[in-house]
Amino acid sequence: MGVLFDECAEHRIGTRVYLDRPFDIDGGARTHYTIPQLAALVQEAAGWLAAAGAAPGDRVAIVKDNHWDYDLLACAAVRVGAVPAQLSAHLSGEALGTLLARLGPALLVTTADVLERGRKEGTDLAAAARVTLVLDGAAPGTLGMDEVRGHTAPGPHRRHDDEPLVINHTSGTTGVPKLVTHSTRTIIGKLARFESVRLPRIGLRRSDTLVNASAFSHGRTFCWTASTLCMAPAEISIITTQDPYLADPVLRAHPPTVLEALPASFVRFLPLTEGLDNPFRRVRTVISTYDAMHPPTVRAYLTASRHPRPVWVEGWGQTETGPLTFRFHTRQSAHKASGGAGSRNLGRPVPLKTRLRVVDPDTFRPLPRGEAGLVLARTAACALGYIGEEDRWSAKRHGMWWNTGDIGARNRDGSIELLDREVDRTPQLSCLRTEDVLEARLPQALECVVLADPDQDPLPVVVTADGLLDQAGWKEAVRGLPPLREPVALTWDEVPRTGTGKVRRRELLHRLTGRTDTYGSGRWT
Structure with a gap:
């Protein structure tokens, strides 16, 4: 590097x-x-x-x-x-x-x-x-x-390829982030090299205009820098803001054919997807990482593109491991998902690179397909360790397997259904699935967050442009869902976030209720 x-x-x-x-x-x-x-x-x-x-x-x-x-x-x-x-x-x-x-x-x-x-x-x-x-x-x-x-x-x-090369911190949604050390072998040899393959349809081409609106202090862009320069696209545009009206001139001056951004940036840029002359009309590939993307947002960008077959590539992984699974969305699949089913299917493990298993959180015995448990990963791209928190690193290693701290289930086709972070889970429902349903039913919502609160029904937070929520629309949106408390409506800037735009759920829960305890153990954050 x-x-x-x-x-x-x-x-x-x-x-x-x-x-x-x-x-x-x-x-x-x-x-x-x-x-x-x-x-x-x-x-x-x-x-x-x-x-x-x-x-x-x-x-x-x-x-x-x-x-x-x-x-x-x-x-x-x-x-x-x-x-x-x-x-x-x-x-x-x-x-x-x-x-x-x-x-x-x-x-x-x-x-x-x-x-x-x-x-x-x-x-x-x-x-x-x-x-x-x-x-x-x-x-x-x-x-x-x-x-x-x-x-x-x-x-x-x-x-040496196995010596420390770069240190990046995790998102820090549950507190002070961890410091993750990667080597040349893990982040370049195993991750960037894999991304440098010109895959059919989704691979980067020399004629592409690539736009990246990311958080450049994180390990994802260090890896991206290595692979992208080697792929030599015609243009690279860098966007550092999440303000859509500041980003719009750059997007229009250099309309992307490949677009990568933070999940929060995709949400903030949604007003730009409207109109025939929108800056995303040439997009053929969209790439998202860091956090779960809700179906209405995916559908909006794929609809904005005038490309005959645009593809959304959604990667799931962690700073410690890099991508673990990939899922591909098309206009057809995004339209189906936006119907309110609330699927959090993350796709299958990266071929030849990653193995996943779902285990019982108490015994760590493998669970049959369809049963929810802790998701463990095995990958040669796993980092070297945490700086100053060796015991924490050891607690998340189980032989050759890495504990992701996520609750999910393995489907019959081998794909992974993500339900929640272990620390954020609640027995009543999947917070992520419920958020998908609410966003599909509330067009005015920029984002929906469902917070687990012990001894009470989950607390829904609806983020809107003006911090207001129509009560009649809310009653219709929760029809058929498990019991939820009365919603709290907030603006985007009123929600505590990480540098990548993720919601700090515990901090938000504390602001709204004065409590931070959850059902989850938090042992693997």
Whole structure:
């Protein structure tokens, strides 16, 4: 990864890159790059890191605003032999302080805003690192960019395929995220290499315009960076915002043929799917990861496309494992799912890569098909471990099997039906299935969240544009469902979320009820 951009430039890959805003690591206002220009920027950044003291084997923590230059900085750190740790600036100061304490980085690369927010929340983030480099200024005891610019990058440092390559954190829906370490073999050899195959119909083509609206501090985009550059599409457009009206100009200037985004971004961009001239009219492939996608959202994007046979590729996996299953949606299957059945079928395990089994949560004995239990996975792409939480990692390993912490059932055809996270489950119903049904029956809902609450019926939360909910429509929507409490209507911004847009269910439950206890044990979060 340290020489990825150099090698792509040497092979004269002609991909053009467009940004919705300039990189935080480039002092200019440039929003258009060629691959050689990106290679030069990575080399320049490697010089900065070396000048700041980063050396082979050191950990370099990166905390900044959301942008693809997270991965450029990570590649620069890899180039000098360091191990980059990409941390989301969306995390609270307390959570960031905890993660930095576990990391003990030699260098922290961050911004003045991140440091100031940490101080306001009672955490001195700079104190956790030997040296702190501030990208947009300087503060007492830190380095500014003027002090490191112009330094020549050292030659690329090679490492063994099984040594730590990159550290990413999990989404953190239930508390402080875990720090996951991947090696070159796991995240590049097993994951990125698999994505670099030009599969019929869904594989990336050299003529494609690829748009990615993601959370670039997470491991998914590090892997995506490796595979996408090697596939050499004609254009790559990077979107860092979830505001549809800020994203719209970039989408219209470079209409995607392949679109990847966070589930939350897909929901926020829904108003853009309307009309014959919508920016998604050329889309042939849509890719979603991170979280469950509800059928009405899938249907809206496939309907917006004017391609004769658009496909939605939904992947299910975890930071620790990469993708475990794939499922393909077409207009026909999305229309059927939007009828209110509430299926959470995740598809089959990745062929030749992944094995799955469903076991009893108490005995860990395999369960017959159709019975719900804990989903275990076996994959050669499994990470090396958690930083500072070795016991937690060991508790989730069962021989060669990894405990996903999800409750599901295996269907007769081998596919997996996801019911809930173990920590979020309730005996009355599947929260995820019920959310699907409610979203299908409530057109005004941006999102529905069903919260398990011990000793009471589940609490439904309906997210709408204005925070209002029609009671007559609600009564019709819950017809035939298990008992639910009276709904709470909120706006999008009133719901606590992770950096990837996932709902922090326990925090939301606490805000609404003052409680955080659930039916689930939470032993495998």
